[in-house]
Amino acid sequence: MTKPPLAISARNLTLTLGIAAAPVEILRGLDLDIASGEVVALLGASGSGKSSLMAVMSGLERATSGALMVAGADFTSMDEDALAQARRGRIGIVLQAFHLLPTMTAAENVATPMELHGVADARERAVDELKAVGLGHRLDHYPTQLSGGEQQRVAIARAIAPRPELIFADEPTGNLDAATGKDIIELLFARRAETGATLLMITHDRALAERCERVVTMADGVIVSDTASASAAA
Template sequence: MKKPLAIEARNLRLSFDGATGPVEILHGVDLAIEEGEIVALLGTSGSGKSSLMAVLSGLERATSGDIMVAGADFARLDEDALAMARRGRIGIVLQAFHLLPTMTALENVATPMELAGMADAQQRAETELQAVGLGHRLTHYPSQLSGGEQQRVALARAIAPRPTLLFADEPTGNLDGVTGEEIMDLLFARRAETGATLLIITHDPALAARCDRVVTMQDGLIAASDDGAGNPADGSVEGA
C-alpha cells in the first residue's frame, strides 16, 4: 500500500525572460514523492535540479503546471499565501550557510520561529542546537564558528520548527570530506527522529546510495528514477 504523497508535481514548467526571449528551465516535470521518503536528486550542472528544488520548496513559482506540496496547492497561491504555506511545512539547508552575522547561533535558529509566532522558539532553538552538538556554542556568532559548526546551526534552524519536508541543496559542498560526512549523519539522524520527507541535491554517489530513491535530471526533465542500486522505482515518477 502506497503512502500519501508529500509532493506531487505534474507537467511542471519554469521559464525566465532571456535576452532573445523566454528561456525554459523545466520542460514539463512529473514527480511524486511519498511522505517520509528520502530522495536524492542528481544531474549535471544546468540539468534543472536546483530550479526544480526551488519550485518544490516554494522559493520560485512555476510558470505552469500543477504542484501539491504537503497538502498545499503551490500553483494556486499568491506570494503572501505561498510564504505562509512554507512556514512550518518546509525546512531548507543550502550549500552556503546563510546565517545572519550579527546574530548568535541561538538567535539564528530562534528568530525565524519567533517571526512565525511560535511561543517556545527559544527553547526549541536551544534543544535543536544541543541535538546537533552545539549546546556549548549557543552565544557564539557565525564568525566564531567553523564551517562545519555553521552548517550545524543551519541544520538546526531548518529542523527546529519540525517541518514535514526538508530540502538540502549540496549541504556539504563547502565542507571537507570528514566534516561533510558528519553533517550528513546528523541530517539523516535528525530526519529519522522527525519523520520528515527529505529531498537532497548531491553529486556524491555514496550519499545518494543512502537514500530510498535516486532521481536523475537531464535537460530540465526527469531522466531516470531508481532505488539507488539501479532498480527502477515502482511508478513513483510518472511521465519520466
C-alpha cells in the same frame, strides 16, 4: 499495505525564465511524486535543473505552468506572499551557503524565524535542537566564531527546529572539507530519521545519492531516470 500520503506531487511542471522574446526553458514538463517520509536524492550535473526544481517545490520560485501539491497545499495557485506563508512550518531548507545572520548568535539564528512566526517556545526549541546537533556549548557564539561545519549544524538546526514535514537540502556539504561534510551528512540523516520528515537531497555525488531510498536523475530540465537506490534495494 496502505501507501503513505504524498508529500509532493508534480504534474507537467515547467519553469521558463528570461524575456518573452528569448525564453529559457529551465524545467520542461516534469512529473514527480514523493511519498511522506521518503528520502529522495535528486542527482544531476550542474545546469541539469535540479536546484531550480527544488526552488519551485520549496516555494522559493513559482512554476510557469503545471500542477504542484506540496504537503497538501496547491503551490501553483499561490502568489509569492501565499507561498511564503505556506512554507512556514511545512518546509525546512539547508543550502550550500549557510545563510546565518552575522549579528545573531547560534541560538538567535535558530529561534528568531520561529519567533517571527509566533512560536511561543521558540527559544527552548532552538536550544534543544542545537543540543541535538552537538552545539549545546556554542549557543551564544556568533557565526564568525564558528567553523564551517558548526555553521552548517546551526543551519540544520534552524531547518529542523520547527518540525517541518519536508526538508530540502541543496548540496549541503559543498562548502565543507570531506571529513566535515561526511559528519554533516550523518547528522542530517540522523535528525531526519528522528523527526520522520520527508527529505529531498540535491547532489551531484552519486555515492551520496545511493544512501537515499530513491535516486531521481535530471538532465536538461527533465527527469531521465527514477529508481530505487542500491541501498534501498538491499
